[in-house]
Amino acid sequence: MEAEIPMPDALTEPRDTPRTVETFRERLLELNGQLPRRLQQCADHVATHLDSIALSTVAQVAQGAGVPPSAVMRFCQIMGFSGFAEMQRLFREALSRAAPDYATRLANLKAGGAGQPSALVAEFVEAGRQSMEALARDLNETTLNQAVVILAQARTVHLAGFRRSFPVASYLAYVFDKLGVPAVLHDGVAGLGHRSSLRPGDALLAITFAPYSEETLALAAFARDRGLPVVALTDPPASGLSGVADTILSVTEIDFGAFRSLSAVIALALSLAVAVAARRET
Amino acid sequence: MEAEIPMPDALTEPRDTPRTVETFRERLLELNGQLPRRLQQCADHVATHLDSIALSTVAQVAQGAGVPPSAVMRFCQIMGFSGFAEMQRLFREALSRAAPDYATRLANLKAGGAGQPSALVAEFVEAGRQSMEALARDLNETTLNQAVVILAQARTVHLAGFRRSFPVASYLAYVFDKLGVPAVLHDGVAGLGHRSSLRPGDALLAITFAPYSEETLALAAFARDRGLPVVALTDPPASGLSGVADTILSVTEIDFGAFRSLSAVIALALSLAVAVAARRET
DNA sequence: CCGTCGTTGGAACATTTATTCCATTTCGTA
DNA sequence: TACGAAATGGAATAAATGTTCCAACGACGG
Numbered sequence: 125m126e127a128e129i130p131m132p133d134a135l136t137e138p139r140d141t142p143r144t145v146e147t148f149r150e151r152l153l154e155l156n157g158q159l160p161r162r163l164q165q166c167a168d169h170v171a172t173h174l175d176s177i178a179l180s181t182v183a184q185v186a187q188g189a190g191v192p193p194s195a196v197m198r199f200c201q202i203m204g205f206s207g208f209a210e211m212q213r214l215f216r217e218a219l220s221r222a223a224p225d226y227a228t229r230l231a232n233l234k235a236g237g238a239g240q241p242s243a244l245v246a247e248f249v250e251a252g253r254q255s256m257e258a259l260a261r262d263l264n265e266t267t268l269n270q271a272v273v274i275l276a277q278a279r280t281v282h283l284a285g286f287r288r289s290f291p292v293a294s295y296l297a298y299v300f301d302k303l304g305v306p307a308v309l310h311d312g313v314a315g316l317g318h319r320s321s322l323r324p325g326d327a328l329l330a331i332t333f334a335p336y337s338e339e340t341l342a343l344a345a346f347a348r349d350r351g352l353p354v355v356a357l358t359d360p361p362a363s364g365l366s367g368v369a370d371t372i373l374s375v376t377e378i379d380f381g382a383f384r385s386l387s388a389v390i391a392l393a394l395s396l397a398v399a400v401a402a403r404r405e406t
Numbered sequence: 407m408e409a410e411i412p413m414p415d416a417l418t419e420p421r422d423t424p425r426t427v428e429t430f431r432e433r434l435l436e437l438n439g440q441l442p443r444r445l446q447q448c449a450d451h452v453a454t455h456l457d458s459i460a461l462s463t464v465a466q467v468a469q470g471a472g473v474p475p476s477a478v479m480r481f482c483q484i485m486g487f488s489g490f491a492e493m494q495r496l497f498r499e500a501l502s503r504a505a506p507d508y509a510t511r512l513a514n515l516k517a518g519g520a521g522q523p524s525a526l527v528a529e530f531v532e533a534g535r536q537s538m539e540a541l542a543r544d545l546n547e548t549t550l551n552q553a554v555v556i557l558a559q560a561r562t563v564h565l566a567g568f569r570r571s572f573p574v575a576s577y578l579a580y581v582f583d584k585l586g587v588p589a590v591l592h593d594g595v596a597g598l599g600h601r602s603s604l605r606p607g608d609a610l611l612a613i614t615f616a617p618y619s620e621e622t623l624a625l626a627a628f629a630r631d632r633g634l635p636v637v638a639l640t641d642p643p644a645s646g647l648s649g650v651a652d653t654i655l656s657v658t659e660i661d662f663g664a665f666r667s668l669s670a671v672i673a674l675a676l677s678l679a680v681a682v683a684a685r686r687e688t
Numbered sequence: 689c690c691g692t693c694g695t696t697g698g699a700a701c702a703t704t705t706a707t708t709c710c711a712t713t714t715c716g717t718a
Numbered sequence: 719t720a721c722g723a724a725a726t727g728g729a730a731t732a733a734a735t736g737t738t739c740c741a742a743c744g745a746c747g748g
Contacts, residue, residue, distance in 0.1 A: 160695060179460070179498050182736060192697050197737065207737060209704090216461050219501070241554050241681035242547045248673040249538045256531045256669070265524045272523050287580060291573035291672075298569060299665060383581060383676055387538070387669035390573075391530040394665055399523035442725060464706060474727050479707065490706065491734090 141204045145174070145218050151203060159202075162191045166199035178215035182208045251380040252387035258376045259388040271355045271371045271396060276403035278327030278353070281307040284343045285331035292331050292357070292386060292393050299394060303401035310343060322347055331357045331393070333377070333384075336364035344368045357393060423486045427456070427500050433485060441484075447471045448481035460497035464490045533662040534669035540658045541670040553637045553653045553678060558685035560609030560635070563589040566625045567613035574613050574639070574668060578675050585683035592625060604629055613639040613675070615659070615666075618646035626650045639675060 142148040152171055159167055169189035170177065177185065185208075186193040197208060205211040275281055281300060285293025293309060300307035308321055322328070328347040332340040341364055344354050348368045356369035360376055375392055377384045424430040434453055441449055451471035452459065459467065467490075468475040479490060487493040557563055563582060567575025575591060582589035590603055604610070610629040614622040623646055626636050630650045638651035642658055657674055659666045 162696070176502065179502055181734085193736085194697065194738085195695095198695090209736065220458065220461055240547075241550045241677055242545060244677035244680050245545055245550070245674060246542065248677050249542045249670075252538050252669050252673050253535060256534050260528065260531045263524060263527055265522075268523045268527070288577075290580065291577040294576055295570075295573040295668065298572065302664070382584070383680070385669070385676065386577065386672050387534050387667070388531075390668050390672075391534050392527060394667065395523055395526035395530050398526050398665070444726065463704085475706085476708085476727065477725090480725090 141206075141210065142214065145214065148203070148214065149174075155202070162195040163199050163202065165189045165191050166196055170199070174215070175219070177212060178219045180212075247380045248383075248385055251378045252385035254378045255376065255385060255388035256391060258378070259392060262374075262376065263392075264373075267371055267373055268396070268399075271373055272399045272403055274353045274355055274371060275327055275329060275396070275400045279306065279323070279325040280321075280327075281305060281400070282310060282322060282326060282328045282343075282347070283307055283331070284310045284328060284340045286337045286339050288333060288384070289331040289337070289340070289389075292389050295390060296329070296331075296393050296397055299397045300401070303397065305397070305401050305404060322350060322352060324351065327353045327355065329355045329357065329396075330365065330369065331389075332364065333359045334361065334364070341365070341368075357389065357396075423488075423492065424496065427496065430485070430496065431456075437484070444473045444477040445481050445484065447473050448478055452481070457497070457501065459494060460501045462494075529662045530665075530667055533660045534667035536660045537658065537667060537670035538673060540660070541674060544656075544658065545674075546655075549653055549655055550678070550681075553655055554681045554685055556609055556635045556637055556653060557611060557678070557682045561588065561605070561607040562603075562609075563587060563682070564592060564604060564608060564610045564625075564629070565589055565613070566592045566610060566622045568619045568621050570615060570666070571613040571619070571622070571671075574671050574675050577672060578611070578613075578679055581676060581679045582683070585679065587679070587683050587686060604632060604634060606633065609635045609637065611637045611639065611678075612647065612651065613671075614646065615641045616643065616646070623647070623650075639671065639678075 142151055149171075152167060155167060156164075166185075166189045169185070173188065176188075180188075182193045182196050186196045189196065200206075200208045200211045203211065205214075283293045283296050283300075285291075285296075290311070294311070297307055297309035328344060330340050330344045336358075344356070344365060345368050347354050353371075354365075354369045356365040356372045358365055358372060358374055360374045365372060373392060373396070375388050377386065377388050424433055431453075434449060437449060438446075448467075448471045451467070455470065458470075462470075464475045464478050468478045471478065482488075482490045482493045485493065487496075565575045565578050565582075567573075567578075572593070576593075579589055579591035610626060612622050612626045618640075626638070626647060627650050629636050635653075636647075636651045638647040638654045640647055640654060640656055642656045647654060655674060655678070657670050659668065659670050
């Protein structure tokens with residue numbers, strides 16, 4: 125008779141096979157710490173080289189983790205798969221969905237002719253994609269969180285961005301408006317500033333890229349002098365704003381020719397806006 | 407004795423193995439047209455499914471091309487590889503370089519916590535990337551070329567875009583200015599339109615997405631009535647503008663939540679602007 | 689100190705996949 | 719139409735890769 129029912133145990137309990145990379149990662153976390161030595165090595169290696177699984181053989185994964193192939197097999201089974209092949213299929217499917225015919229099409233567009241408009245699209249798409257990847261790779265989460273806190277505490281958010289940065293600033297103004305966050309867009313209409321609207325308790329979000337625009341720098345300095353916190357959205361050297369900004373969010377935007385795609389900047393700005401709105405509501 | 411030296415022939419001449427996807431494509435073009443039927447089928451299929459090679463087996467490629475596996479093998483050898491395995495290695499390497507740790511990092515950011523700002527960044531980056539891929543995949547080159555011609559012939563380009571589309575319009579205004587193309591941004595400042603500035607010989611570029619903004623539709627209709635060509639930058643159904651626009655450039659922008667990343671729209675707009683400027687100069 | 693049980697490594701086996709080979713068909717040319 | 723060269727399809731073979739199994743090991747409790 126079943127005198128004692130064993131506590132459900134992640135290792136022994138039969139689990140259904142992860143169907144998405146997401147659930148795979150969850151299970152990986154769940155298992156972490158309660159695995160024997162060799163299997164833990166597998167888990168560690170797999171966790172840090174998730175994408176390489178799709179293209180590796182058992183032997184390669186095993187070598188990477190510093191274990192014999194059979195250990196990798198056991199690991200796959202503990203993760204809920206019938207074996208390595210089944211686990212690999214998951215990652216291959218994810219990979220092929222990620223790049224369907226995109227790369228081919230891009231190459232075709234580029235090859236279509238150097239002067240062709242479609243070749244330009246290919247270049248800008250490529251630049252944008254690289255920028256976004258760089259953003260995801262290099263994002264400093266701590267700085268981002270700081271920026272969110274500062275802006276969420278502000279009574280009113282002031283937005284500064286001219287010339288190349290103006291589209292970003294104006295989009296932020298639109299988004300903040302939709303989200304019910306009080307925001308002022310410092311456009312240059314009528315040659316007037318909105319300096320007098322900067323009040324204690326407010327904060328400034330300054331968006332500028334090299335070559336930094338005079339107006340933005342001046343406004344940032346002005347805000348700083350009045351004791352208002354300044355968050356900067358800028359490119360890595362960040363030379364112009366290092367003195368005046370409390371928090372510097374830097375984005376590397378890959379240019380094509382003299383123009384930048386703004387993709388990464390907008391993605392970051394949008395995230396910032398939504399996060400700020402969410403924080404204010406709680 | 408070697409009585410006659412045969413003309414160098416792409417098929418029989420021994421070629422060294424392509425080392426990059428680029429050279430692979432070149433060789434593919436070189437061979438095009440001078441291949442026997444089955445091999446041509448292979449070439450066609452491979453050309454349009456370049457990326458799928460990395461993850462397919464010989465049998466799968468063969469089935470895709472509608473030929474027996476042995477034909478695929480011959481094709482690989484004609485392309486300069488020792489066999490399918492060697493050819494596949496090329497694409498696998500390209501694929502693993504393309505997604506270095508990006509996917510892992512993205513997943514980490516997402517996993518960092520649903521409410522975390524960094525998770526938002528991951529979502530927006532993902533949305534933007536998908537949008538750009540969709541743009542590259544679905545771009546209609548003919549329509550784009552038409553749009554370029556129309557705008558290049560215009561004396562002045564009028565830009566209409568409000569609310570969500572305003573950042574795009576304003577960025578275009580900036581870019582056109584830099585490129586020396588006469589352009590008017592129809593912002594709504596002071597509640598005035600710039601209708602009277604629409605003159606014969608001009609063209610309108612209307613940017614709007616569902617739900618289409620009244621002002622943009624009205625301006626497009628107005629321009630149409632005066633006989634000016636209208637180019638629309640909009641989303642696929644394009645319902646609102648189908649009557650009034652001469653040329654419709656459609657972009658699918660993946661949203662996250664209620665907000666769109668604008669990445670694809672901006673990439674397309676930028677390409678359009680640069681192509682127009684280039685065409686005007688010649 | 690001994691026995692047990694979970695863990696480990698490697699060798700044997702099974703399966704999938706690539707590659708070669710050759711009989712047959714097709715195509716171009718005389 | 720007949721000939722030879724090229725192309726083709728499929729079956730046979732080779733290679734690689736995945737999977738299983740078992741003997742050996744080591745940690746732990748009695």
